[in-house]
Amino acid sequence: MAKQRVLSGMQPSGLLHLGNLMGALDNWRKLQDKYECYYFIADWHALTTNYADTKNIRTYVREMVIDWLAAGLDPEKAVLFQQSLVPEHAVLHVLLSMSTPLPWLERVPTYKEKMDQIQDREMNTYGFLGYPVLQAADILIYKANFVPVGIDQLPHLELTREICRRFDQFYGNVFPEPQPLMTEYPKLPGTDGRKMSKSYNNTLNLSDTPEIITKKVMAMITDPARVRRQDPGNPDVCPLFSLDRIFAPKEWCDHVNVECRRAGIGCVDDKKELLKHLLAYLKPIQEKRKELVNQPQMITEIIHEGSRKARVIAQKTLAEVYEAMKL
Ligand code: SF4
Numbered sequence: 001m002a003k004q005r006v007l008s009g010m011q012p013s014g015l016l017h018l019g020n021l022m023g024a025l026d027n028w029r030k031l032q033d034k035y036e037c038y039y040f041i042a043d044w045h046a047l048t049t050n051y052a053d054t055k056n057i058r059t060y061v062r063e064m065v066i067d068w069l070a071a072g073l074d075p076e077k078a079v080l081f082q083q084s085l086v087p088e089h090a091v092l093h094v095l096l097s098m099s100t101p102l103p104w105l106e107r108v109p110t111y112k113e114k115m116d117q118i119q120d121r122e123m124n125t126y127g128f129l130g131y132p133v134l135q136a137a138d139i140l141i142y143k144a145n146f147v148p149v150g151i152d153q154l155p156h157l158e159l160t161r162e163i164c165r166r167f168d169q170f171y172g173n174v175f176p177e178p179q180p181l182m183t184e185y186p187k188l189p190g191t192d193g194r195k196m197s198k199s200y201n202n203t204l205n206l207s208d209t210p211e212i213i214t215k216k217v218m219a220m221i222t223d224p225a226r227v228r229r230q231d232p233g234n235p236d237v238c239p240l241f242s243l244d245r246i247f248a249p250k251e252w253c254d255h256v257n258v259e260c261r262r263a264g265i266g267c268v269d270d271k272k273e274l275l276k277h278l279l280a281y282l283k284p285i286q287e288k289r290k291e292l293v294n295q296p297q298m299i300t301e302i303i304h305e306g307s308r309k310a311r312v313i314a315q316k317t318l319a320e321v322y323e324a325m326k327l
Helices: 018-034 043-050 057-070 088-099 102-106 109-117 131-140 151-171 210-218 239-247 250-262 267-293 296-325
Strands: 005-010 036-041 079-082 146-149 179-182
Touching (some): 005 018, 005 131, 018 036, 036 057, 057 079, 057 267, 057 296, 102 131, 109 151, 151 179, 151 296, 210 267, 239 250, 239 267
Parallel strands (some): 005 036
């Protein structure tokens, strides 16, 4: 029986970090063994919020693919491709935009949130409002059966499903409705205690050397109420302890959970122990990275070959869409 198809993408808007690794890449790596996976570099999506400053985008595209491969994505198992090399996404985006009611886009929760959050750029653009339609095109053009999502991305997928149903209602049954592949992502705090995110500049990057990771972790925020070594701390509110729980052995976490509360252990000790496990976890990824950085031609070929394969499917679907719409 043919494998079911999964689609997911990532914006090349900065260097990938530990949150991306634990939140998406680890999951993608597992899925590639079970499904026919299409993973794409969403470079057009990166333009929706960063259209004016594109000077780093090519670097980010390449670095992202290096991170993907270093994290275990395999171009023999999954199709790794670049959105802008498959122009059929844009054609389907235009066609879907004809039948998508404007209020559907205006009510997307992240639309208003991001408009409020991003103050340093003009965000009131056609491209930004329409990005969920582009997202729908990305998914539907491969007739993806599943899209891996966390709970917060469910409304986006629901909108894709609505766009899909509306298209099919007018033109016949062209697209299968994509289903969510619910994924539990561990929430990773950044070095300042907020969610790890490029936009907060608080990330531990996959491309950081062990020395940089060490420096960042040693400077990381802990329980803010624990000012001096002799003050008891509270692991429940400590961002570093959240990383302990993911990377350090259970015995160490249990030990910290008791000793921190009676000032029996200092934050420096805890950070050093965390670093031991975190660096060991990252070591194979960083070693693979080093090899890949020296093979720029191979990276180009992987992107081009993946995009060529993706295009075959995208063109086939688009031909069906033209037929259904009588174009
Ligand atoms: S000892 Fe560990 S858990 Fe306690 S406050 Fe310091 S870093 Fe956080």
